[in-house]
Amino acid sequence: MxxxxxxxxxxxxxxxxxxxxxxxxxxxxxxxxxxxxxxxxxxxxxxxxxxxxxxxxxxxxxxxxxxxxxxxxxxxxxxxxxxxxxxxxxxxxxxxxxxxxxxxxxxxxxxxxxxxxxxxxxxxxxxxxxxxxxxxxxxxxxxxxxxxxxxxxxxxxxxxxxxxxxxxxxxxxxxxxxxxxxxxxxxxxxxxxxxxxxxxxxxxxxxxxxxxxxxGQYPTFHLVIAGTPPLDILIAFLPLGIVSALLGYLFNRTLLTAQKLISLPLWPRFFWWFVLAAMVTTIGWLTPDLLGGGQDFVNSILEGRVFTLQTIVLFFIIRFIVTIGSSSSGAAGGIFMPVLVLGALLGLGVGSIIQLLFPELNVDAKLFAVVGMASYFTGVVRAPLTGIVLIIEMTGNYTLILPLFVACFSAQIVADWLRVVPIYDALLENTIKKNESRELALSNGIN
Structure with missing residues (x-):
């Protein structure tokens, strides 16, 4: 032995x-x-x-x-x-x-x-x-x-x-x-x-x-938080996790639906490319900060850039729609960073609402923005540990560990209840089905 x-x-x-x-x-x-x-x-x-x-x-x-x-x-x-x-x-x-x-x-x-x-x-x-x-x-x-x-x-x-x-x-x-x-x-x-x-x-x-x-060795995001978040505000990160799971489910379903719609022979592919280019052009003309992957935009949030709640909601909707369109276009490019941007906007919005409803908690909306990145990533990708470790390393801030755990694992639990399929597994399954359909059509044509 x-x-x-x-x-x-x-x-x-x-x-x-x-x-x-x-x-x-x-x-x-x-x-x-x-x-x-x-x-x-x-x-x-x-x-x-x-x-x-x-x-x-x-x-x-x-x-x-x-x-x-x-x-x-x-x-x-x-x-x-x-x-x-x-x-x-x-x-x-x-x-x-x-x-x-x-x-x-x-x-x-x-x-x-x-x-x-x-x-x-x-x-x-x-x-x-x-x-x-x-x-x-x-x-x-x-x-x-x-x-x-x-x-x-x-x-x-x-x-x-x-x-x-x-x-x-x-x-x-x-x-x-x-x-x-x-x-x-x-x-x-x-x-x-x-x-x-x-x-x-x-x-x-x-x-x-x-x-x-x-x-260079600088962290991806520049975040300054005064001390460790107190334990009495941890409960405030539960709604962030719940909303992250719900909107993560919406993101996954919308992305899969958009890819199926674009693959249908209703209009030539160039039509979809033109629509996407028109959206990107409009945004670039009015608010060019929203374009691209969004890393600089997130940094501006974490460094204290102030938005009204209405602006946060509007920016979230814009980024949501154009991220779906960009990812469905057929171009090479990931959703990792765009999902983190959506999570930052979501967290900033939830933090702003909690500030309005419970001013005695004295919460920092930037803290919710950074935690929102990991929780929304969890809602979409269903990989909470990756989200937690990623945000800690990207900010160089270990004091976020407890809020991250609360938000990410509450998002994971709600996503389990919703039976959210992890986005990369869902995309893989769609590709396999598409290949099988193509092979079946070819074999029927030969026969």
Missing amino acids: LKNTHDSSLILERQRHRLLVPSILLGLLTGAISVGVNLSLSYGEEFRNRVIDFAHQQVIIGPWIMMGFTVMAVCLSVGLVSRFAPEASGSGISHLKGVMQGCWPFRWLRVLVIKFVSMIIGASAGLMLGRAGPTVHMGGAIGQGLVNSWPNQTFKDRSVLIAAGGGAGLAAAFNSPLAGLVFVLEELDSRCSSFEFFAAGIACLSADMVCRIVL
């Missing part, structure tokens, strides 16, 4: 040692890709702002300049994906899960290139899409590429490195290595073994180090 245990330990050690070098290389490459994404998005946002400034100087044709720029960018972003790598559309996390489950092969190099280019073009146009999901997808693609090129890698190593690359992608996107590791355990590979955990940890650490060396 002891000999068998010893032999198992030796096998496990050898597997870990065999995965050490490829895991480090995987993290370094994923970190480098993430740095490229981050810098490219910064340049793209700067270019978009220049276009908006120039358009505002042209009183008559200004809106048409913006419209033309947005339509061209949307068509190019979606067209590249549609023509060369349809599996690169959206965030790619559901596709990555399908690859790990053996549902389809992984054209990793094609996905890597098209994902990067399409996302940069779409985000530069102002589509409300984030970089985290695509970085997770590209990290998984790099993992697949290492498996293909590295000698003596087994089929099991394939799933290990793909999952580790995905986790490294999330770690690099937000400077959050622990969240990347938890995301692998909670979302990508729930059956994760000890050496999978080892590979993911090494990859997340390596990717995060690359990003910190190049981009």
